[in-house]
Amino acid sequence: MKKNKTKMIILITAATLLVLLVVSNFIYVSPRETLLYKAQQYLTYSKSDWENYEENKKILGDNPADGHMETVVERAVSPEDIYSLDTNRVAPEVKDEELKKIKNANFENLIPSSHVPDHEDAQAALIRFTKGRLTDVIINQKINIKVGKCYDNPHTEGNYHCISCMILLYNRDTKDWQEAPNGDHFLKPAYDFYQPSKGDIWEAKDLSMRIPFDYDLYKKFESKK
Structure with missing residues (x-):
């Protein structure tokens, strides 16, 4: 038997x-x-999942990360404390330190930008900036990049226009934002986005000035369950 x-x-x-x-x-x-991932798609994907998949595939096709693209802007050196924190989700001692940084940051002098990339443009720029590392996250982890409120950045470094914005990772499966990609925490919570010349495509680089934490962005894309 x-x-x-x-x-x-x-x-x-x-x-x-x-x-x-x-x-x-x-x-x-x-x-x-992978073949296993492809089989899972055919077994579990809904119509909206397929539409999102095709949209992302088009974005990735239009923005190949083959290492041949050159950028005219050097990456800015960004100390970790340049990134604002969610004061509702940190330890009390960290919150006190963060509130001091906010007080000294003079956020009231920042100018909200009216000329900004949409979610797709910001995602495409980060695909190029990360040289393909974001590609796997978009496809295999069902993640999309969402961009929040942006501020004019005077550090144009010779480019036509530069702004600083917070970004968010939106999980298409859970319909909620998530802290970081699974396995490899290579993305930052905010970046500079710039256009080398008028009407040019948006590119991304490391954040070069401190901006407020975008609570509205996280609230907009949190799960409604």
């Missing part, structure tokens, strides 16, 4: 592998994806 059960398990496993092998000849799997 035990021998028959073992034989049955082996046959089922072999049959499953054979099916996957046959299916792999009919399903296109891009270099960024």
Whole structure:
């Protein structure tokens, strides 16, 4: 009886592998994806998931991260304390220190920008800036980049226009924001976005000036459950 059960398990496993092998000849799997992930897509994706997937695939196709693109702007050196924190989600001693930084930051002098990238433009800029690391997150972790309130940044470094904005990672599966990508925390909570010349595409670089934490952005994309 035990021998028959073992034989049955082996046959089922072999049959499953054979099916996957046959299916792999009919399903296109891009270099960024795995066959298992592709099979999961066909089994679990809704219509809206497929629409979002196709939109992201187009963005990634328009912005290849092959290392051949050059940027005319050097990356700014950004100390970690340049990034504002959510004072509602930190320890009391950290909150006290953060409130002191906010007081000394003179946020009232910042000028909200009326010329900003939309979510897709900001995401495309970060795809290029991260040289492909963001690509896996967008496809395999169902994450999209959302951009918040932006402020005019006088540190243009010779570019036509520069702004500083907070970003948020929005999970298309949970319909909620998340702190960081799973496994590799390489994204910062805010970046500079700039246009090298008038009408040019938006590019991204490290944040060069402190801006307020964007509570409205997080509230907008939090789960409504």
